[in-house]
Amino acid sequence: xxxxxxxxxxxxxxxxxxxxxxxxxxxxxxxxxxxxxxxxxxxxxxxxxxxxxxxxxxxxxxxxxxxxxxxxxxxxxxxxxxxxxxxxxxxxxxxxxxxxxxxxxxxxxxxxxxxxxxxxxxxxxxxxxxxxxxxxxxxxxxxxxxxxxxxxxxxxxxxxxxxxxxxxxxxxxxxxxxxxxxxxxxxxxxxxxxxxxxxxxxxxxxxxxxxxxxxxxxxxxxxxxxxxxxxxxxxxxxxxxxxxxxxxxxxxxxxxxxxxxxxxxxxxxxxxxxxxxxxxxxxxxxxxxxxxxxxxxxxxxxxxxxxxxxxxxxxxxxxxxxxxxxxxxxxxxxxxxxxxxxxxxxxxxxxxxxxxxxxxxxxxxxxxxxxxxxxxxxxxxxxxxxxxxxxxxxxxxxxxxxxxxxxx
Numbered sequence: 481x482x483x484x485x486x487x488x489x490x491x492x493x494x495x496x497x498x499x500x501x502x503x504x505x506x507x508x509x510x511x512x513x514x515x516x517x518x519x520x521x522x523x524x525x526x527x528x529x530x531x532x533x534x535x536x537x538x539x540x541x542x543x544x545x546x547x548x549x550x551x552x553x554x555x556x557x558x559x560x561x562x563x564x565x566x567x568x569x570x571x572x573x574x575x576x577x578x579x580x581x582x583x584x585x586x587x588x589x590x591x592x593x594x595x596x597x598x599x600x601x602x603x604x605x606x607x608x609x610x611x612x613x614x615x616x617x618x619x620x621x622x623x624x625x626x627x628x629x630x631x632x633x634x635x636x637x638x639x640x641x642x643x644x645x646x647x648x649x650x651x652x653x654x655x656x657x658x659x660x661x662x663x664x665x666x667x668x669x670x671x672x673x674x675x676x677x678x679x680x681x682x683x684x685x686x687x688x689x690x691x692x693x694x695x696x697x698x699x700x701x702x703x704x705x706x707x708x709x710x711x712x713x714x715x716x717x718x719x720x721x722x723x724x725x726x727x728x729x730x731x732x733x734x735x736x737x738x739x740x741x742x743x744x745x746x747x748x749x750x751x752x753x754x755x756x757x758x759x760x761x762x763x764x765x766x767x768x769x770x771x772x773x774x775x776x777x778x779x780x781x782x783x784x785x786x787x788x789x790x791x792x793x794x795x796x797x798x799x800x801x802x803x804x805x806x807x808x809x810x811x812x813x814x815x816x817x818x819x820x821x822x823x824x825x826x827x828x829x830x831x832x833x834x835x836x837x838x839x840x841x842x843x844x845x846x847x848x849x850x851x852x853x854x855x856x857x858x859x860x861x862x863x864x865x866x867x868x869x870x871x872x873x874x875x876x877x878x879x880x881x882x883x884x885x886x887x888x
Contacts, residue, residue, distance in 0.1 A: 482619070484552045487611045489668040493675045494547045498540040500679070505533040505540075508689075552610050554619055559594060561606050568604050570596055577625030578617075580608075592617065594624075614639075642725040651713050663725070666715040670727035673705050677732030684739040695806050698740035702767075702799060705732040709774050718771055718792075733771070737799030744805040746835055749852040751872060751880040756804055759877065763800030768793045808879040816871035819843040820887065823866045826859065827851075838862065838884060843870050852884050861886070 485491070509530050546564035553560045560569035578594045592613065594604040610616065614636075620626070646652060646663055653659040680697045688694040709716050709729055717726045718733055750756065771792045825839035836859035840850050862868065867887040875881055 481553060481555045484554075484610050484612055484616060486547050486550050486609055489664075489671040490609050491547055492668070493671045494543055496672075497675045497679060498543045501540040502537050505536045508687075509533045550610075552606055552616060554616065559604060559620070561604050568602055570594060570601065570604055572623045574598065574601060575624045577627050578620045579627035580617075592620075594620065639725055646715070646725065652715055662715060663727075666712050667727040669708060669712070670716050670729050673701075673708060673729050673732040677701055677705070677735050681735040681739040684736070684743050688743060692810060695740065695743070695810050698736040698743070699803050699806060701736045702733050705729050706770055706774075714774065718774055734795045734799075737795060737802055740802035740806060741798050742802075744802050744809070746853060748805060748809045749882050749884075750805065750809075751882050753879070755875075755877060755879045756801065756808075760797060760800040760804045763803060764793065764797035767796035767799060771796065804877065804879070808875045808877045809873070809881050812873050812876045812881075814874035814876075816873045816883070818888070819870045819872065821868055821870050821884075823862055823864055823868060824849055825864060826862070828859065838868070840868065840870065840884070844872070852882060854884055858884065858886075 486494075512529055542564065549562060549564055551562050553562065557573075558569050558571045559575075560567065574596050576595045576597045578592060580590045580592055590608045591605050592608065596603060617626075621629070647656050647659050649659065652662045680694070680701050684694045684698050709718065715726065716729050717724070718728070718730050768789075772789065775788075821840040821843040823838050824841055827837040827839070829835040829837070834856070836854050836856055838852050838854055838859070840852060842848060842850070869885050869888045871883045871885065873881050873883070
């Protein structure tokens with residue numbers, strides 16, 4: 481009998497991330513319910529936020545237990561998968577064959593699908609997050625039909641070639657054993673970076689408190705990831721192909737920047753973008769250049785590689801744009817000028833995150849109605865025709881931005 485658990489690196493990542501999540505949400509529950517808490521919420525929010533956070537804590541606990549229990553067991557007669565609440569087993573004599581497919585929810589993952597002869601029996605599906613998935617496939621291939629044999633042989637050759645490339649590269653260690661250990665450490669590092677990137681992204685988008693720390697984290701995580709990639713001398717890649725042996729750190733490079741720009745678009749109304757573009761483009765060019773320096777195998781002559789380079793440039797600009805707006809507004813200490821205006825219209829957009837906007841009559845030297853982003857409390861308290869105060873801030877980098885509040 482052979483038993484396979486969730487990969488060690490993924491187990492550690494989930495245990496750490498879920499534990500931090502439990503502490504994070506638990507601290508917020510205590511703070512919200514405490515009379516001396518630092519987070520002030522309305523009475524209505526105090527009713528639904530603690531249950532929501534409790535639900536998140538329960539989900540984190542479930543993730544830990546599920547990860548600990550999940551395993552695949554293979555005997556001479558059968559294959560069995562054990563999950564959080566279920567156990568599914570098929571004898572090899574009951575199996576029609578197996579194949580791999582791209583996970584419909586997370587395209588970076590592959591599902592191994594074991595199909596029964598009798599359609600009344602349940603199909604066994606497990607992800608390549610299970611350790612030694614290649615060994616599991618080999619065992620299955622020796623006992624039942626491999627529907628993907630041709631494709632698998634080509635993929636296995638690519639994997640083997642990459643592995644040999646790593647194990648023969650003296651930059652990664654003196655001996656083959658040392659290089660293999662380095663590969664395992666690099667893979668664990670990429671998992672940790674990805675976990676941190678996911679945490680920071682969701683933190684910034686859905687509950688950015690403490691606000692400044694969330695913004696700093698979004699700016700810092702991609703930079704830290706770049707430094708880590710540099711440290712690993714090419715062992716961690718930013719453009720890892722599907723089924724690549726090389727660990728990948730694309731998510732922590734890209735997602736926090738997207739979250740940062742998204743957050744800035746919700747929270748700040750820029751009065752004049754003139755001084756945004758040059759520093760944002762400069763950051764984008766620098767960021768893209770660094771990314772490309774880590775991906776020397778990319779060629780401008782290949783369409784697929786050109787597409788990757790284009791995406792690097794786009795995401796680099798998104799990061800640069802968000803960083804410029806964030807550092808200009810979040811850390812601005814200037815004294816604002818105050819102007820008066822009037823609400824002519826209101827707009828609420830509901831997507832994954834609800835956004836609120838006001839349309840204001842021209843103020844200062846403006847000649848057209850202006851659309852500004854506001855929070856939900858101000859949106860609910862204002863009506864068309866109400867007068868408001870508009871505060872114009874200079875911006876840390878001379879990028880003026882405004883805040884709208886009740887008439888003073």
